[in-house]
Amino acid sequence: MWEKLKSIIKDFLVKIKVFFPNRNPILPEQDINNDANTKFIENGINHFRIRNYLLKYNISSKLKEIATLQSKEMASKNKMVYLIQGFSVKFGLLKQGISAQNNYMMVEYDYSNAESILRKLLSTNIYRNILLSDNFDNIGVSVYNNYCTVLLTSKF
16 A cells, blocks of 8 residues: 555656756757857848948957857757846846946747848848947857857947
8 A cells, every 4th residue: 555655646746847847957969060150140240230331240258158158048948038047138237247238139049050040130120120220339149059149238
């Protein structure tokens, strides 16, 4: 009788464990093309701005580092995440030591390649208007397994 009760409790606990999401998702292996895809999207966005008679963005290593963490988080959860470590973009950047008056985060995902991600970024009306705005000076881009994060800020 005790064995049957133990078995029932064990099955119940396993079902509860499956019901709740894993708090420590496993990060998938890094794709070897991540750096090349990141560079492609950075260059594509800056080329888009030059073609529209605007100055190029300054590439910020700090923003790129934060964007990398964001892209890795999205890849581990296998979904788009619009918060930086649970905070809005402004407070997420403040937590990382970046105080900028204007900031914006674009996230995108595509199974195929970086060119498709760049096309989505440049064809979405909101993203396109943001990229054509003069309110931002710095950019940080990261692609991790086709999850792309683009962070834009004014001077900080």
